[in-house]
Amino acid sequence: MKEGGTRLGFWGTSYVLYAPYAKRFERFFADTRKDLAMSGLRVTFHAYVAGALFVSTMAGVGGLLAGFTWAYYAGMMLAFLLLLPFGSGLLAFAGSFAVFYFLPSTRAHARGRKLETELPYAAGHMSVLSTAGVTPEHIFDVLAREEEGEVIAQESKLIVRDMATMGMDLSQAIEAEIKRSPSESYSEFLDGFRSASTTGSDLSSYLQRAASTMMLNKRLQAKAVGENVGVVAEIYTIVLVVAPLLLLIMFSVMGAIVGTIGGLNILTLMYLIAYFFVPVGGLVSLIMADQTVRKEVE
Secondary structure: OEEEEEEOOHHHHHHHHHHHHHOOOHHHHHHHHHHHHOOOOOOOOOHHHHHHHHHHHHHHHHHHHHHHHHHHHOOHHHHHHHHHHHHHHHOOOHHHHHHHHHHHHHHHHHHHHHHHHHHHHHHHHHHHHHHHOHHHHHHHHHHHHHOOOHHHHHHHHHHHHHHHHOOHHHHOOOOOOOOHOOHHHHHHHHHHHHHHHOOOOHHHHHHHHHHHHHHHHHHHHHHHHHHHHHHHHHHHHHHHHHHHHHHHHHHHHHHOOOOOOOOHHHHHHHHHHHHHHHHHHHHHHHHHHHHHHHHHHH
């Protein structure tokens, strides 16, 4: 869609079409305004609400048509023919609305974890640049030219943008970045960087200390990950290796004496252990190990 010769994207099109109606729904999204600024979604609050309403409306219409088609071809009674489309349309609308409500907080949380993961390495890079005599303003310019997928690079681009196009100085640009940062650690680091660069302190020393502290915490975190994974491995060995073997041996001996246990055939119990308990337990252990590593590392 074009307006005045300018091509509009999804958010722009949604805002043009739904802006008058979206204002009535903005109160439902009031709690997401702060998370939206920290989520990395480069869209205004009003356009986001309009986009949510646009997608939810389309989802509702799609649910309505799907429900009607299902009820019609299934040969349902007239009452179901009327109620099912309405219910499916309402469910689709509410589900889409809920996704847009929780999306900013989910993205902000994930973005904060990525920032904290990249921060120790970025601080080390900044320390090297500062020691080499690079000015504080140019340090962020260098970081902004890093790989596109890095969150630190994306945040640095916003600082550079604020200085280049918004007329802010370095202190003001960092203050704006602190307000929209989803990571408390990153905000504290930027606040220290701003203080060191504006008060005449030794910026290189600050960056070296910060990088050293964060890398130490990273090593301790990695050690904790190893210990936690080791605990999961021990649980796996005891519960899914030793215990099934002992049970199978015990059931084999008992099978020669009694044919059943609690009304269940011994052979059936052995099949349950081998083909149900062990595979399901292995899957649970894999999920536990994955979540442990992800939570600690991210």
